[in-house]
Amino acid sequence: xxxxxxxxLALTSLAxxxxxxxxxxxxxxxxxxxxxxxxxxxNSEDTVRIGEQLAKDFTAANPxxxxxxxxxxxxxxxxNLIKTRLSTxxxxxxxxxxxxxxxxxxxxxxxxxxxxxxxxxxQLDDNFKTTVSVGGKxxxxxxxxxxxxxxxxxxxxxxxxxxxxxxxxxxxxxxxxKIKAAGIAPVIQTYQDTWTSQLFVLGDFHNVTxxxxxxxxxxxxxxxxxxxxPAALKGFQHLQEVxxxxxxxxxxxxxxxxxxxxKLAKGEGAHYPMLSSAISTIVANYPEQAKDVGLFAIxxxxxxxxxxxxxxxxxxYIPASTEGAKLDAARKFLAFIAxxxxxxxxxxxxxxxxxxxxxxxxxxxxxxxxxxDSQPYLDRDGGSSLALEFVSPIKGxxxxxxxxxxxxxxxxxxxxxALYDKxxxxxxxxxxxxxx
Amino acid sequence: MSSGGRARSPxxxxxYLPAAVIYGLLFIIPTITAFYFSLTRWTIxxxxxxxxxxxxxxxxxxxxVSGLTHTLIYAAVTSAAKVVLGMLLAILLTSQIVGRGFxxxxxxxxxxxxxxxxxxxxxxxxxxxxxxxNDALAVVGIDGPAWLTDPRYALLSVALxxxxxxxxxxxxxxxxGIVSIPSEYFEAATVDGAGAWDSFRRxxxxxxxxxxxxxxxxxxxxxxxxxxxxxxMTRGGPGFTSDVIASVIYKQYQxxxxxxxxxxxVVLFLVxxxxxxxxxxxxxxxxxxx
Numbered sequence: 001x002x003x004x005x006x007x008x009l010a011l012t013s014l015a016x017x018x019x020x021x022x023x024x025x026x027x028x029x030x031x032x033x034x035x036x037x038x039x040x041x042x043n044s045e046d047t048v049r050i051g052e053q054l055a056k057d058f059t060a061a062n063p064x065x066x067x068x069x070x071x072x073x074x075x076x077x078x079x080n081l082i083k084t085r086l087s088t089x090x091x092x093x094x095x096x097x098x099x100x101x102x103x104x105x106x107x108x109x110x111x112x113x114x115x116x117x118x119x120x121x122x123q124l125d126d127n128f129k130t131t132v133s134v135g136g137k138x139x140x141x142x143x144x145x146x147x148x149x150x151x152x153x154x155x156x157x158x159x160x161x162x163x164x165x166x167x168x169x170x171x172x173x174x175x176x177x178k179i180k181a182a183g184i185a186p187v188i189q190t191y192q193d194t195w196t197s198q199l200f201v202l203g204d205f206h207n208v209t210x211x212x213x214x215x216x217x218x219x220x221x222x223x224x225x226x227x228x229x230p231a232a233l234k235g236f237q238h239l240q241e242v243x244x245x246x247x248x249x250x251x252x253x254x255x256x257x258x259x260x261x262x263k264l265a266k267g268e269g270a271h272y273p274m275l276s277s278a279i280s281t282i283v284a285n286y287p288e289q290a291k292d293v294g295l296f297a298i299x300x301x302x303x304x305x306x307x308x309x310x311x312x313x314x315x316x317y318i319p320a321s322t323e324g325a326k327l328d329a330a331r332k333f334l335a336f337i338a339x340x341x342x343x344x345x346x347x348x349x350x351x352x353x354x355x356x357x358x359x360x361x362x363x364x365x366x367x368x369x370x371x372x373d374s375q376p377y378l379d380r381d382g383g384s385s386l387a388l389e390f391v392s393p394i395k396g397x398x399x400x401x402x403x404x405x406x407x408x409x410x411x412x413x414x415x416x417x418a419l420y421d422k423x424x425x426x427x428x429x430x431x432x433x434x435x436x
Numbered sequence: 437m438s439s440g441g442r443a444r445s446p447x448x449x450x451x452y453l454p455a456a457v458i459y460g461l462l463f464i465i466p467t468i469t470a471f472y473f474s475l476t477r478w479t480i481x482x483x484x485x486x487x488x489x490x491x492x493x494x495x496x497x498x499x500x501v502s503g504l505t506h507t508l509i510y511a512a513v514t515s516a517a518k519v520v521l522g523m524l525l526a527i528l529l530t531s532q533i534v535g536r537g538f539x540x541x542x543x544x545x546x547x548x549x550x551x552x553x554x555x556x557x558x559x560x561x562x563x564x565x566x567x568x569x570n571d572a573l574a575v576v577g578i579d580g581p582a583w584l585t586d587p588r589y590a591l592l593s594v595a596l597x598x599x600x601x602x603x604x605x606x607x608x609x610x611x612x613g614i615v616s617i618p619s620e621y622f623e624a625a626t627v628d629g630a631g632a633w634d635s636f637r638r639x640x641x642x643x644x645x646x647x648x649x650x651x652x653x654x655x656x657x658x659x660x661x662x663x664x665x666x667x668x669m670t671r672g673g674p675g676f677t678s679d680v681i682a683s684v685i686y687k688q689y690q691x692x693x694x695x696x697x698x699x700x701x702v703v704l705f706l707v708x709x710x711x712x713x714x715x716x717x718x719x720x721x722x723x724x725x726x
Contacts, residue, residue, distance in 0.1 A: 076690035083479075083692070105692065107479070191674060192585075251565045253585030253674055397691030398499075405675030410587050419498060426493065430477060430693055432484070 035329040036066045038092035042078055043071040046280055046350050047096065050144065053349035058336045065329045067094075075195070076397065079105070086111045091319035094330050096143050099131040099315045100390040105431065108134045113318040115139060118331060120338040120358075128357035131312040131390045140315025141338040142357035144346045147311040148276040148295065148374045149203030149387060155369070156292045157184060157270045165296045167303040169238065176247045179270045185249035187242045188269035189407060190260035192253070194400040197407050199273035200242075200298065201235035201399065206307040206385040207300035208232050216391040222428065222435045227418040234301070236413035236420075239406045253408055265289040273298065275311065279370040280351040295373040308377035308384040313357050354378075393431055396423030474699040479692065490699035499676050500700075503684040504707075510595050510666075510680060511659030517599040518655045519648060522606025527640070529607065530614050540611065544604040551601065555668025558597045559584065584670050587677035594669050594678060598662065606651045613647025614640060649719040653712065660708050681707070 041051040048071060055067035070092055072078045079102065085091045086106060097103065106112065114137040115121055121129075121138055132140035151172075158165075161182055166172040176186035190196045208215055211231035218224035226232045242248060249255065249269050261278060263269040265286040272278075276295055283290045297308040316337055318330045336342050343361035346352070352363050353371050355378060363371065377383040389395045399420055406416035428436040474490055476483040494500060529540050546554065561568045562583035570580035583593040617639065625635050663682035666672065672679035672687070679687075685700035 079692065080690060105479075194671070194673065253582060254564055398687070401673065401675050404673060405677075408587070408674055410675050410677060422496075422498070426693055426696065427691070430479070432477075 034064050034066065035325050036068060037094055037326060037329055037333060038070055039067050039333075040070050040072055040082075040092040040095040042074045042096065044074055045284075046277070050346050050349040051096065054337060054342065054345050057341065057345040058333055061336065061341070062329075062332060065332065067333065082106065086319055086321075089321045091321055093322045093326050094316060094318055094333055096314055096316050099128070099140060099312050100387075101393045101395045102389075103132060103139070103315065103317075104134060104393040108139045108317075109137070111320050112139045113320055113322065113327070113330075115141070115318075115331075115334060118335060120335050123338065123359045125355075125357040125359065127310075127386060127390075128312050131386070132315045132317075140317045141334040141342075143314040143316055143337075144350065145313060145343075145352050145356045145363075146354035146378075147313070148297075148354060148370075148377075148384075149199055149205075149309045149311060150273070150276060150295050150297050150374075151203075151299075152264060152272045152274050152276070152278065152293055152295055152370065154264055154267050154270050154292055155294045157182075157267055158294075166299045167297075167306040169234075169299045169301060172299040173241070173245070176242070176245070176271075180247060184267070185263070185269040186247040186271060187249075188255075188260045188263050188272040189242075189248050189252040190255040190257050191404045191408060192255055193257040194404050196257050196260065196274065197239075197403040198400050199275070200239045200407075201403055202387055202389075203273060203298045203309045204235040204238070204300070205388045206309040207234070207298065207305065208388075209385050210300070210305035210307060210382070211302070216388060219388070220392045220394060220428075220433065222425075222433075225417075225421045226424075227414060227421050233413065233417050236403075236406050236417045238298075239403060240409070240413040240416075243407050243409050248407075261285070264293060267292070276353040276370050276374060279353055279368050283351045283368065291369055293368075293370060295370045297377060307380075307382065308374060309387050310354070310378070310384050311387050312390050393433070394424050394428050396420055396427050398423040470698055471702060473695060474702045475695075477695045479694070483695075486695070490695045491703070494696055494699050494703060497684070499679055499684050500681070502676060503679045503681045506591055506678060507660055507662075507680040507682075510591060510598075510662060511656050513592065513595045514598045514602065514659045514662075515652055515655040517595075518603050518606040519651055521599065521603045522610050522651055523644070523648075525603065525607040526610030526614055527636070530611055540608075543607050546601045547604040549601070551664045552668045554597065554601050555665050559669050562593060585674055587674055590670050590674060590678040594666050597669065598659070598665055601665070602655060602658065606655065609647050609651050609654075610644060613644040617643045649716075652719065653716055656715070657708065657712055660711065661704065 039051060039055060041047050048069065051069040055069055059066050072081050082091075082095070082097060083106065097106070116138050120141070124138070124142065128142050128146075129138055132138055132142075157163075157179065161178055163175050163178065164171070166175055179186040208229070208231045212224070212229060215224050215229060215232060224232070226236070249263060251259075255263075257278075258281075260269075260272050260274070261282050262285075264272045265282050266289065279290065279293060282293055297306055300306045316334055318327065318334065322330050338358050340358070340361050343356045343358060346356075347364055351368055353368065354374055355363065402411070402416045402420050402423070405411040406413055411419070425436060473483065475485060475487060477486050477490070478484070525543055529536060529543065533539070562570075564570055564580070564582035564585060567580075567583075569583070573580040581589050584590050621639050621643070622635055625639060630638070661682055662680060663686065666678060666680055666683055667686070670678045672683040681700070681704050685697045685704065688697035688700060
């Protein structure tokens with residue numbers, strides 16, 4: 001009996017705090033039939049530019065609806081923020097977020113509005129559609145185009161030293177030896193930004209799946225492992241080999257992503273394993289040198305099966321908390337994004353690097369060399385595959401630390417792969433998958 | 437209403453209510469729920485009871501063993517360095533030197549600065565290629581190490597910064613301890629022909645013992661749960677080479693393994709208690725024996 005007031009008080013204060021948090025996040029309707037949408041995007045330079053451009057062009061076409069762009073941190077901190085805001089019903093009216101395995105972790109069935117009934121859903125690229133679909137329902141509109149995970153290389157160095165594009169790992173290492181002899185760092189790595197260390201592993205997935213076509217499926221079912229699959233282990237071994245051979249830039253441990261781009265553009269380094277989207281930053285910061293940067297797929301053991309690993313665009317989603325007039329406006333906004341006008345808007349804000357995920361969207365004529373170099377892989381049958389994170393819901397969170405260790409000679413490749421398998425196991429258990 | 441043998445409190449029960457509500461709401465309930473949730477696998481959306489699986493996973497975590505070792509090394513190194521340096525600085529700053537008051541505040545300044553700010557500043561200073569520290573060493577012909585990016589030195593480099601930032605507090609505690617020693621002892625010792633070393637060894641060291649105990653306890657607890665400086669400077673890197681328990685737990689939380697990280701926090705709580713509680717008993721008992 002004595003505790004009743006206490007409980008009452010506890011509940012009241014909880015309710016109070018929930019209220020105040022809710023009113024902070026959402027923006028109010030404007031008068032006169034106008035609707036204001038809030039739109040959450042991550043805070044990278046490129047993303048914000050695209051978000052602002054989309055908001056501007058959309059309002060120009062729909063004067064009754066205004067879109068206010070808000071930003072959030074990137075990486076795991078941002079993941080946490082999104083999950084918290086979704087679970088408290090405090091999300092913005094529309095938000096941008098990864099597709100694939102990260103989207104799965106948001107429990108879309110419960111937290112997002114499906115878009116299958118929208119006319120544009122049929123216009124989506126099939127590869128993209130699978131990466132924003134969960135349980136047979138589609139949830140997102142595409143944020144820009146496909147991206148490749150590959151080796152960005154300096155074409156001027158290749159021309160000067162008269163080198164050929166390598167398709168096998170042996171040829172790649174032979175090129176590295178010649179580049180080193182010329183006094184240039186063969187491979188750029190930037191381990192101070194740990195996420196940049198993962199490309200030799202993640203970008204090798206086409207080569208893995210070409211050698212072991214059922215790897216992704218078995219991996220999801222806990223039947224295939226990085227440490228025990230010879231094809232999958234290759235990525236970790238490559239990472240160790242370039243370090244052990246002394247092919248990395250001298251300051252690989254302290255360099256950051258921006259340093260890596262600078263080295264590549266200025267020809268202080270020849271190869272940078274990276275996402276092709278990095279070219280838009282090079283275009284912005286080193287416009288003179290951007291044409292010197294090209295791309296080739298991460299080399300494999302078998303030249304015949306060499307191909308490109310492709311990242312699906314992020315998605316734009318509507319949370320279940322968006323209702324009424326705002327929901328209608330949000331649907332219109334997604335329809336705009338998934339239309340040729342939306343593609344064009346994205347393209348003016350940021351240099352496109354790969355094909356758009358909407359049928360009827362064409363790349364502009366003056367694309368970058370990186371986009372030109374990607375195209376043959378995409379056109380060729382079996383020349384490209386989606387990255388593992390889009391064909392399996394599991395991605396271990398500690399991969400970037402493990403690849404830094406393997407890539408700096410702290411840990412051996414086999415040991416690193418085994419450690420990653422353990423990391424993956426935790427993620428699979430957290431997701432509640434069968435067989436773990 | 438109880439009518440036992442205890443003396444009646446001078447206050448009516450409602451008088452305790454505000455404090456009791458705050459205490460219950462902010463301390464008791466979260467502590468109990470933390471113990472419960474450490475036994476579940478939970479996302480922000482739902483939870484599933486899995487018994488002690490989180491603890492099993494946590495103890496199998498390879499990063500944990502190295503994290504634990506790093507934590508102990510870090511706590512021991514920073515604590516020892518703060519005792520020695522704090523004592524020496526305190527002796528200097530209690531002597532008759534010019535500008536004593538000013539120098540005392542200077543040594544305390546780093547304590548007042550934001551830890552994250554200090555961390556970021558030293559990250560720049562310790563950059564192996566462009567950092568001021570290695571540039572300065574190069575002038576005198578020393579090829580400085582890659583402080584934060586060499587796996588052998590990363591943890592110790594952070595510990596060094598921690599000592600720089602924290603030694604001011606230790607010094608102030610020692611100054612208070614030394615100043616409170618009655619001057620009669622020193623006078624008597626001088627009459628008996630004791631030198632500087634003797635008065636340090638026989639007077640300052642034993643009589644400043646309460647200060648030493650405080651410094652050891654404070655810096656050990658600080659070292660065991662240290663997180664912010666390490667996170668600002670290396671994020672546990674390169675790889676896992678400067679990971680401590682707190683950063684291992686934080687990374688589990690970031691990755692969305694909430695149950696696992698809650699279990700980790702329970703473990704950290706037990707470890708700190710297991711080290712500090714007996715140590716505090718031991719040190720305090722010796723003081724009584726003296």
